[in-house]
Every structure is written in C-alpha cells, then in structure tokens.
Amino acid sequence: MKFLQRIIFAIMEEQVQKSFIWNLWHGCHKFSEGCRHCYVYRGDSKRGIDSTLVHKTKNFDLPVRKKKGGDYKIPSGSMVYTCFTSDFFVEDADPWRGEAWEFMRQRCDLDFLIITKRIERFDQCLPADWGEGYDNVTICCTVENQECANKRLPVFIKAPIKHKRIICEPLLGPVDLTPFEIGKWACQVVAGGESGTEARACDYSWVLLLRDECLRSGVPFWFKQTGSCFIKDGRLYKIARHLQHSQARRAGINIIP
Numbered sequence: 001m002k003f004l005q006r007i008i009f010a011i012m013e014e015q016v017q018k019s020f021i022w023n024l025w026h027g028c029h030k031f032s033e034g035c036r037h038c039y040v041y042r043g044d045s046k047r048g049i050d051s052t053l054v055h056k057t058k059n060f061d062l063p064v065r066k067k068k069g070g071d072y073k074i075p076s077g078s079m080v081y082t083c084f085t086s087d088f089f090v091e092d093a094d095p096w097r098g099e100a101w102e103f104m105r106q107r108c109d110l111d112f113l114i115i116t117k118r119i120e121r122f123d124q125c126l127p128a129d130w131g132e133g134y135d136n137v138t139i140c141c142t143v144e145n146q147e148c149a150n151k152r153l154p155v156f157i158k159a160p161i162k163h164k165r166i167i168c169e170p171l172l173g174p175v176d177l178t179p180f181e182i183g184k185w186a187c188q189v190v191a192g193g194e195s196g197t198e199a200r201a202c203d204y205s206w207v208l209l210l211r212d213e214c215l216r217s218g219v220p221f222w223f224k225q226t227g228s229c230f231i232k233d234g235r236l237y238k239i240a241r242h243l244q245h246s247q248a249r250r251a252g253i254n255i256i257p
C-alpha cells in the first residue's frame with residue numbers, strides 16, 4: 001500500500017512540475033459575495049499594499065520568455081494557471097489583455113486555465129480571431145451561491161468557449177445546477193470551502209448536492225478542499241489549512257472522467 005501511495009505521490013509531483021502559475025496582473029475590485037474575504041486582499045494588507053490598484057506584474061510575458069539556450073522557460077505541454085492575483089476580465093486590465101491573448105495564441109502548445117467571476121465581460125474582452133474559442137484555453141466561471149449561478153451560468157452557457165468548468169468555491173450555500181443542463185456543456189464542476197480566519201462555513205450537504213447533479217449529468221466532479229469551517233451532519237469542524245485538501249480527498253466523492 002505504501003509503495004502504491006509513493007507511486008501516486010510521484011505522479012502528482014510530476015504533474016505539479018508541469019504546472020505553472022502566470023500572474024500577469026495584480027490587484028482587483030471586490031465584485032460579489034465570494035470576494036468578501038479575498039485572499040489577494042488578505043495577503044496585500046499584511047504587506048501594506050492597496051489591492052485596488054491593478055498593475056501589470058514583472059511576469060506579464062512569462063509564457064513567451066526564453067532561456068539563454070533559446071527554449072521557452074515554460075516547457076511545451078504544461079498547464080498554465082492564469083491570473084490568481086486578480087480577475088482576468090477586470091476592467092483595469094482592458095489595455096493589456098490583447099497582448100495576453102497574443103501570448104496564449106503564440107503558445108498553442110500550452111494549456112491555459114482562467115478563472116473568473118466576471119463572465120458577463122467575456123464578450124467584450126475577446127481577440128478578433130477567437131471564433132468559437134482557442135483550443136488551449138479553459139474558462140472557469142465561479143458561482144459561489146445560487147444567485148451567482150442564476151446570473152452567470154446563462155451567460156457562460158452561451159459564451160463561445162471550447163472548455164468550460166464551473167467553480168463553486170468558496171461555496172456559500174446550496175447551489176442547484178439542475179436548470180442549467182450541465183451535461184451538455186460543462187467539462188467539470190469543482191467545489192470547495194472558504195479559507196482564512198474569518199471563513200464562512202461550508203456544509204457537506206451543499207457539496208453532495210453538486211456532486212449528485214454531476215453524477216446524474218455525467219460531468220466530472222472534484223471536491224477540492226473543505227475550507228476552514230466545515231459542517232457535516234449538523235456538526236461544525238474547524239479544519240487546519242494543511243488538512244483541507246486531504247480531508248476533502250478522504251471523502252472519496254470525486255467523479256473522475
């Protein structure tokens with residue numbers, strides 16, 4: 001068993017090595033309920049940084065940067081997690097986004113993953129050659145509660161995107177995805193609680209509600225992490241940060257394609 005675990009960890013480590021974070025701009029504006037305890041704001045406040053001042057980072061051109069020998073710094077076939085310290089579609093970044101799309105087009109050998117709460121800005125932020133979407137770009141729409149699902153998912157469904165994921169994180173209440181026929185268009189649903197000292201509770205029954213709909217619809221599901229305050233069978237558990245992912249994994253409810 002230990003040997004098997006070592007192999008699994010080795011595979012996971014291998015995957016981590018092939019993943020990169022591309023924070024091309026930093027800063028954001030709180031937009032909906034899920035932003036209340038935004039980790040960007042939390043981190044910036046400790047360093048005395050004003051999170052509302054959105055600026056390009058020194059890693060803006062990371063995907064196209066090369067080593068001395070001429071190879072790209074990010075090797076072909078990697079997954080690039082994009083814009084974790086802002087929202088890719090935040091208004092302040094409108095002047096820079098065209099160049100960012102250009103990098104993604106140039107690096108069609110990489111997979112880019114973009115998470116947003118601003119899916120309603122998607123149409124006005126696209127490059128001219130987007131068409132039905134770039135093959136190498138996955139867009140993830142965050143819906144933290146039913147209100148956000150009702151508002152954002154109809155827009156997300158219609159948007160020309162090749163790969164769509166729904167992110168229910170931080171999950172702040174029960175979300176019924178039944179009306180949205182996710183089996184026809186979503187490639188994954190991710191659920192997770194909120195972290196930090198002021199975290200709001202995530203109820204396991206909300207996670208199971210999402211999971212059951214995924215099961216009915218044939219959509220992969222990932223219970224990513226419990227968050228800091230987790231309710232199961234009416235009992236509240238405080239979960240330490242380093243255990244939040246492993247506790248979720250232990251629930252054994254992921255639906256793997």
Ligand code: SF4
Binds near residue numbers: 028087
């Ligand atoms: S959209 Fe994301 S980065 Fe922006 S304030 Fe909300 S949680 Fe923070």
